[in-house]
Amino acid sequence: xxxxxxxxxxxxxxxxxxxxxxxxxxxxxxxxxxxxxxxxxxxxxxxxxxxxxxxxxxxxxxxxxxxxxxxxxxxxxxxxxxxxxxxxxxxxxxxxxxxxxxxxxxxxxxxxxxxxxxxxxxxxxxxxxxxxxxxxxxxxxxxxxxxxxxxxxxxxxxxxxxxxxxxxxxxxxxxxxxxxxxxxxxxxxxxxxxxxxxxxxxxxxxxxxxxxxxxxxxxxxxxxxxxxxxxxxxxxxxxxxxxxxxx
Amino acid sequence: xxxxxxxxxxxxxxxxxxxxxxxxxxxxxxxxxxxxxxxxxxxxxxxxxxxxxxxxxxxxxxxxxxxxxxxxxxxxxxxxxxxxxxxxxxxxxxxxxxxxxxxxxxxxxxxxxxxxxxxxxxxxxxxxxxxxxxxxxxxxxxxxxxxxxxxxxxxxxxxxxxxxxxxxxxxxxxxxxxxxxxxxxxxxxxxxxxxxxxxxxxxxxxxxxxxxxxxxxxxxxxxxxxxxxxxxxxxxxxxxxxxxxxx
Numbered sequence: 051x052x053x054x055x056x057x058x059x060x061x062x063x064x065x066x067x068x069x070x071x072x073x074x075x076x077x078x079x080x081x082x083x084x085x086x087x088x089x090x091x092x093x094x095x096x097x098x099x100x101x102x103x104x105x106x107x108x109x110x111x112x113x114x115x116x117x118x119x120x121x122x123x124x125x126x127x128x129x130x131x132x133x134x135x136x137x138x139x140x141x142x143x144x145x146x147x148x149x150x151x152x153x154x155x156x157x158x159x160x161x162x163x164x165x166x167x168x169x170x171x172x173x174x175x176x177x178x179x180x181x182x183x184x185x186x187x188x189x190x191x192x193x194x195x196x197x198x199x200x201x202x203x204x205x206x207x208x209x210x211x212x213x214x215x216x217x218x219x220x221x222x223x224x225x226x227x228x229x230x231x232x233x234x235x236x237x238x239x240x241x242x243x244x245x246x247x248x249x250x251x252x253x254x255x256x257x258x259x260x261x262x263x264x265x266x267x268x269x270x271x272x273x274x275x276x277x278x279x280x281x282x283x284x285x286x287x288x289x290x291x292x293x294x295x296x297x
Numbered sequence: 298x299x300x301x302x303x304x305x306x307x308x309x310x311x312x313x314x315x316x317x318x319x320x321x322x323x324x325x326x327x328x329x330x331x332x333x334x335x336x337x338x339x340x341x342x343x344x345x346x347x348x349x350x351x352x353x354x355x356x357x358x359x360x361x362x363x364x365x366x367x368x369x370x371x372x373x374x375x376x377x378x379x380x381x382x383x384x385x386x387x388x389x390x391x392x393x394x395x396x397x398x399x400x401x402x403x404x405x406x407x408x409x410x411x412x413x414x415x416x417x418x419x420x421x422x423x424x425x426x427x428x429x430x431x432x433x434x435x436x437x438x439x440x441x442x443x444x445x446x447x448x449x450x451x452x453x454x455x456x457x458x459x460x461x462x463x464x465x466x467x468x469x470x471x472x473x474x475x476x477x478x479x480x481x482x483x484x485x486x487x488x489x490x491x492x493x494x495x496x497x498x499x500x501x502x503x504x505x506x507x508x509x510x511x512x513x514x515x516x517x518x519x520x521x522x523x524x525x526x527x528x529x530x531x532x533x534x535x536x537x538x539x540x541x542x543x544x
Contacts, residue, residue, distance in 0.1 A: 156522075158519060272404070273377075273405070288534055288535055291535045296518055296519045297517075
């Protein structure tokens with residue numbers, strides 16, 4: 051779904067670093083641009099060194115193993131959120147964690163920190179695969195920063211990290227009758243929010259107590275039993291909207 | 298993610314109708330209960346005749362081709378929303394429309410009305426398959442009403458239906474710079490809301506004009522280019538939260 055601005059239609063490449071006025075692409079990026087996309091001299095592309103800016107370059111030459119690009123202009127990418135939202139999703143079975151990473155990347159999340167807890171069935175995940183998913187989704191949705199993907203951590207390490215945030219949304223499926231509204235926790239003026247979503251089997255009683263003992267209130271996402279991946283995607287969208295990122 | 302209430306853990310079966318005090322299950326439901334779930338005499342299940350209520354029955358006898366159930370009690374299922382949200386998603390490629398139907402069912406949508414528009418690539422969809430997905434998702438998330446799935450309709454038929462709603466959320470990817478916030482359209486006190494999400498390629502200029510001519514404002518879902526299925530799921534979650542369904 052491209053926009054009116056012409057630069058939105060240019061291909062986007064994340065690179066380690068750029069040089070001005072000329073940057074040389076090699077390896078996979080070179081292959082992709084030359085062999086898959088069949089780019090030509092004079093075509094323009096966007097290079098993103100993951101610094102929040104888009105750098106427009108024009109292709110000036112093809113060599114056997116490299117493509118030479120010439121710098122044209124740069125600007126701050128407008129798609130990044132002001133909100134720094136970190137999502138802690140419990141690992142899910144099959145390719146569900148990948149689905150979560152793809153959707154959260156589109157929704158503007160800055161960091162994804164998967165964890166395992168007592169009822170987690172899927173005990174490990176290829177971090178490289180999640181990073182690739184975040185990379186691809188960032189290109190596709192026009193971001194200039196790829197969300198950071200942490201290594202899978204244990205429940206205790208996850209919960210210790212929550213002290214760093216202005217607001218902590220602990221999504222809990224039994225919260226409907228005795229829990230809090232998401233607006234009780236997220237006021238809309240936070241800059242640093244954490245969202246935690248448990249695995250398919252939910253959190254154990256002990257884990258729930260651990261959240262509550264540390265002052266993190268269980269938050270309801272409505273009356274139905276959401277699948278874990280639906281909970282992550284839905285709560286992320288709602289937090290973004292509440293914090294003004296849909297304005 | 299089951300709750301504290303014991304009835305939440307009972308198996309849920311949607312049936313054409315129930316009889317009191319005895320209902321007889323045959324066909325697939327009988328097979329599923331007997332052969333797959335290996336239910337026993339004395340087990341309790343929930344029957345849902347799609348009227349918003351849960352009816353608890355106890356298995357009293359197995360026969361070769363049927364299972365006889367005895368009525369115990371009934372109550373209004375607590376998971377249904379007060380909001381009547383209809384989502385009009387353009388048909389999507391592959392199994393994306395099924396993903397949308399599954400997630401919207403979990404989120405409490407009452408009706409899903411797929412349509413094709415100028416840029417829709419996928420031109421048809423097996424309505425039966427979408428109905429089965431809605432059925433399965435309703436069972437899984439504890440609903441007592443399966444969302445209605447309409448036959449695929451044309452753009453013009455879709456847009457003609459919008460006059461029936463209190464609020465119309467026309468999600469449009471170019472709305473960020475010149476569009477409206479979702480809270481400009483959804484005030485939170487509506488009972489009858491429509492959400493429209495275009496296909497992968499978006500709406501044509503002519504289609505966008507048609508919405509605007511009829512007074513439906515383009516609404517932004519943030520600054521990034523959301524995939525169509527992400528837009529449907531995210532906007533549904535936000536509308537539910539704005540209308541008090543996460544309270």
